[in-house]
Amino acid sequence: MDxxxxxxxxxxxxxxxxxxxxxxxxxxxxxxxxxxxxGGVELQCPVGGVPxxxxxxxxxxxxxxxxxxxxxxxxxxxxxxxxxLGVPADELVDCAVDLWGPxxxxxxxxxxxxxxxxxxxxxxxxYLARQQLRPDPVVAEMVRRLMxxxxxxxxxxxxxxxxxxxxxxxxxxxxxxxSPKALQRTxxxxxxxxxxxxxxxxxxxxxxxxxxxADHAHLTRECVRLTGVTPRELLGDKADRCDCGHDHSASYxxxxxxWYDRFVQARSWEAALASTHGADRT
Numbered sequence: 001m002d003x004x005x006x007x008x009x010x011x012x013x014x015x016x017x018x019x020x021x022x023x024x025x026x027x028x029x030x031x032x033x034x035x036x037x038x039g040g041v042e043l044q045c046p047v048g049g050v051p052x053x054x055x056x057x058x059x060x061x062x063x064x065x066x067x068x069x070x071x072x073x074x075x076x077x078x079x080x081x082x083x084x085l086g087v088p089a090d091e092l093v094d095c096a097v098d099l100w101g102p103x104x105x106x107x108x109x110x111x112x113x114x115x116x117x118x119x120x121x122x123x124x125x126x127y128l129a130r131q132q133l134r135p136d137p138v139v140a141e142m143v144r145r146l147m148x149x150x151x152x153x154x155x156x157x158x159x160x161x162x163x164x165x166x167x168x169x170x171x172x173x174x175x176x177x178x179s180p181k182a183l184q185r186t187x188x189x190x191x192x193x194x195x196x197x198x199x200x201x202x203x204x205x206x207x208x209x210x211x212x213x214a215d216h217a218h219l220t221r222e223c224v225r226l227t228g229v230t231p232r233e234l235l236g237d238k239a240d241r242c243d244c245g246h247d248h249s250a251s252y253x254x255x256x257x258x259w260y261d262r263f264v265q266a267r268s269w270e271a272a273l274a275s276t277h278g279a280d281r282t
Contacts, residue, residue, distance in 0.1 A: 006022060041076050043099075044071050079135040111124065
C-alpha cells in the first residue's frame with residue numbers, strides 16, 4: 001500500500017482551537033516526512049506507539065516514519081495546543097516531545113482501544129474537547145490580526161491590544177512559542193500554501209503579491225528559510241499550486257475563509273462607493 005494522507009475538518013466543539021485533523025498511513029517503505037512550521041503545535045498519535053507533540057517550529061522538522069505505520073494527527077491553532085503539557089510554549093520550540101503524562105496515557109489508550117483509525121481520531125478529538133483548552137483571548141485576537149490578509153504592524157497591534165511591544169512579545173512567546181513577528185512570517189507563508197492549494201493566480205508573482213511578499217524572490221527566500229527547499233522543490237513542478245497529491249483543503253480553510261471575507265468586504269465597499277458616486281451625479 002502506498003503512503004496515504006487524509007485530512008478532515010475537526011469537530012465543531014474544537015472550532016478555533018484545532019485547524020485540521022488527519023489520518024496518515026505508510027506503505028511498505030519508510031516514509032521521509034517534512035513537518036513545516038504552521039504557527040501551532042501538532043499532536044501525532046501512532047497506533048501502537050506513544051503520542052508526540054511537535055513544535056512550535058521555526059524551520060522544517062524532518063522525520064522518517066516506519067513502514068506500515070498509521071498515525072492519527074491533530075494540528076492546533078497557534079497558542080491552543082501547548083496546555084496539554086502545562087509548560088510555556090517557548091520551551092517546546094523546534095522539539096518533538098513524547099506525551100508521557102496523564103494526557104499522553106489517556107490519548108494513547110484511546111488510540112490503542114479503537115477498532116479503526118477513524119474511531120481513534122474521533123475519540124482523540126472528544127478527549128481534547130473535554131479538556132477545555134481555551135487560549136488566552138488576547139492571544140487569540142493577536143493570532144487573528146496576524147493572519148496574512150490583515151497587514152497589521154506589530155506596533156499597531158500592540159497599541160490596539162493595549163499592550164507595550166515588550167508585553168506583547170512576552171505573551172506571544174509564552175502562549176505560542178515565538179515572537180509576534182516570527183508568527184506573522186509563518187502565517188504569511190501558510191497563507192501562500194493555502195492559495196497555492198486553491199490554485200490562485202497565474203504564478204509565484206501573483207501569490208507573492210497577494211500574501212504580502214515584496215516579490216517572488218522574497219517568497220522563495222522565505223520558503224527556503226522555513227522549509228529548507230525552494231517552492232518548486234516543496235510543491236512539485238508547479239510551485240504556484242500544491243502538486244503533492246494530498247488534499248489540504250481542511251487545513252487551509254481558515255486562511256481561505258479570511259481571504260474570502262476580505263474579498264466580500266472589498267466588493268461591498270466598491271458597491272457602496274459606486275452607489276455614492278452615482279448619487280453625486282444625479
